[in-house]
Amino acid sequence: MDTPTDTVAIDVTDATFQAEVLQRSMTTPVVVDLWAPWCGPCRQLGPILESVVAATGGKVALVKVNVDESPGISQQFQVQSIPAVYAIRDGKVIDGFLGAQPEPAVREFVERLLPTASESEIQALLEAGDLSSLRHVLELDPGHEEAIVRLAELLVKERRSEEALELLGRIPENSETRRVAALARAGIADIPSDVEQQLESLLAQVRSDDDARQKFVDLLELMGPADERTAVWRKRLTSQLF
16 A cells, blocks of 8 residues: 655655755755554554644645655654654754654644744745845844845845945855845946956956955856856966966
8 A cells, every 4th residue: 555645745855855855955954754554553654644734725845755765864864663754954954753643743843844934024025025025134133145145136236335345244155145245345237248358357466466366366256156157267376376
């Protein structure tokens, strides 16, 4: 007898775990149900999980893993017995339980994954994405990294670069903050069309001129690692400096 199925649940394998679970958990909490067709308690628990998760209206996702068909996932979770259920958020296990559980216990488990009123408000403000909404996010959560980066980018477009740089200084540096900071320092909203001509002009100055070197690096940040020209110009910069 196969486990009951429902459109709320997605069958996940070793090959699809990264996309369907880890990546998805960055935006939506994911409940992972590890089961097998021969497992009686699994068949009891499955419909309960599906019903409870369906009631969240998409705020929580459910995936099922047949441990017989996906041994890699079983090893990753170090599964000793099934059913085994785990909650994943931001790529990390944050909760879980073993064995069949009654519906009230399952509901309590899933409800702990639902966003709080504050989290829901922040998400709505991020979706609005305008200056006022993003500033409101920072009133609720002053260190919210996504809001800071998005607000800084809007400020750059409004030619308020100093404010944008001050804002970015609140959070740890990463590729996205470097990109927006580069836009702010350059006083532009996108990669200039003559970027390579500018790089060529700056290259002779980078060893002795700190401002030229910073502008050169900023232009590379704007181009980003996906642009095949970036690696070429980084090598030329290294050769010029050393």
